[in-house]
Amino acid sequence: MDDRTFYFYAHPLRRRRFYLALVFATLLFPLIAFALVAGTVFLIVPSMALLLWMTMRMFYAYLIGNTVMVSELNYPRIHTITEELKQKLGYEKRVYVFVYESANFNAFLSTLFFRRAIFLNSEILEAGVSDDEIRWLVGRFVGYLRARRQAGPLGWVIRAAQYLLIFNVFLLPYERAMVFTGDRLAVAAIGGDISSAISALQKLFVGRQLGYSLNPQGIIEQQRLIHGSFFGFLARLSTGYPFMTMRYVDLMVFAKEYFPSHYARFVAANPGIPEDLPRLATDSGSSARVLDENTKIQSGIGAGWATSGITLGALLLLVFLGSRDGNSYDDSYTDPYADPYADPYASAAPTAEPAVEPAMADAAAPEQPDPVVAEEPPVVTEVAMDPDHPIVFDDFYPEISRQLGEQGECTVLMTVLADGSITDASIEATSGYPRLDQACLESVRDQHLLPATENGVPVAKYVRLPIEWRLPTQ
Helix, strand or coil, X not given: CCHHHHHHHCCCCHHHHHHHHHXXXXXXXXXXXXXXXXXXXXXXXXXXXXXXXXXXXXXXXXXXXXXXXXXXXXXXXXXXXXXXXXXXXXXXXXXXXXXXXXXXXXXXXXXXCCCEEEEEEHHHHCCCCCHHHHHHHHHHHHHHHHHHHHHCHHHHHHHHHHCCXXXXXXXXXXXXXXXXXXXXXXXXXXXXXXXXXXXXXXXXXXXXXXXXXCCHHHHHHHHHHHCCCHHHHHHCCCCXXXXXXXXXXXXXXXXXXXXXXXXXXXHHHCCCXXXXXXXXXXXXXXXXXXXXXXXXXXXXXXXXXXXXXXXXXXXXXXXXXXHHHHHXXXXXXXXXXXXXXXXXXXXXXXXXXXXXXXXXXHHXXXXXXXXXXXXXXXXXXXXXXXXXXXXXXXXXXXXHHHHHCCCEEEEEEEEECCCCEEEEEEEEECCCCHHHHXXXXXXHCCCECECEEECCXXXXXXXXXXXXXXXXXX
C-alpha cells in the first residue's frame, strides 16, 4: 500500500487530531529539552533504558518459553496472513505473533523494546473463524503500526509527550484516530469485506461462540445512546482506545463510502440498518470517492511541521517577552511635591520629628483584642437499643441452623438515621454461615434504635453492630 492509498483510506479526523496533538506535545518540548540537558539525565536515562531493555528481554524470553510463536512451522496459516498483510500495508519490520491460551476471544498489540508483537488468543485459531476475519484482526494492528510510522519524527514527539500525562486529554484523540485508521486499513487489505470485519469485531465483543448471535441493530442503538453524550465524552477522555460501538459504526460508514458493493451485500444479509448511520460515526466523512491520479491527497506532515514550528516559536517568544518584562524597571522617581528650583546636590537638612502629646499617644495606642472564649465541646450520645422495643435476635435464629448446630458471630455495618430507622445494612464480618449472615440482616430490617444526638439533637450515624448466634448448652 503506497502513501497515497494510505492517506486515502485514513480516518478523516486523523489529520486534525494530529495537529492538535502536535501543538500540545510541542509545548512540552522545552521541558523535555531541559531534562535532557540536565546533568542527572546522563545517569538516569541510560540506567532506565538498560533496566527497561533487560525487563523486556526477560519478558520476551518468558513469552518464548510459555506461548507459541507463530512461524512457518507453527500456525503457518497465521504466519502467511501476517506476512501478506505487511506486504499489502507497506510495513517492512518484523512483527512477532504469539498464541496464548485464555478463556476470552481477544488479541492485542505490544511493543517489546523496539520489537512489535501481536498476541492472539488461542480461541481465534479454533474452528468458526475465517481467514478474512483473522486477516482483519491482525491487519488492524499492522495498519496501526503503519499509521504510527507514517507520522515520522513528529509521531515520536507526540508519543514522548504522552508519557508525561500532562496534556494527554489533547494527545489521546490522535491515538484514537490511529486506531480507527488501523481498522479501516485492515478492511481495505481484505478488499472491503465488511461482513468479515464486522463478524470478527462481534466476536471481540462476546466471544467466538456468541459472536454470530449479535444483531448489528442492537450495537448501533448502543452507539446512539452514547453518541454526543457528555458522560460518554468523559468516559473516553483518558483512554487511547475508542468505544467498541464507535469502531463498529465507523467500519460500516467506511465500507458504505469506499466499498459500496460489499456494504450492500452486508445490508442485504442484515436488514434494518438505519439510514442515519453516518450521523452516529465519529466523523461523517464525505461522499464516496475513487482513488486515481486526479484524487487530491493531503498527508498533513508538512502542515504538522509548520504547526510544531509555529507553536515552538510562539512559546519561545512568550518566554523572551516574559524575561524582558521581568528584567526592565525604572529606578527614577520624581517627588510631585518637590521644589523645582531646589539644588538637587544640596543635602537635605534634618528635620525634627513633631512631639506627640501624651494624650494623643494614648489615643493612638492600639486597642487590645477581646479575649477568645473557648467553645464548649458538644454533648454527644451514641446509638443505643430502645428499651421499650428491643431487638430479640433469638427470634431470627434460623431453625435449620439450630438443627445443624451452626453458631458464630457477625458484624453488621448500618446507618441509623435521625428518626432511629436503620438503612444501608451490610455484613462487615461474616459468621461463617450464609444463613446466619442473612439472619443478621433480617434481624435489623425495619427495626428502630435510639439515634445518636449532638447537644440533644438527633443525628444520623454510621455504626457497627456485633450479633452473636449461640445455642444453649445441654
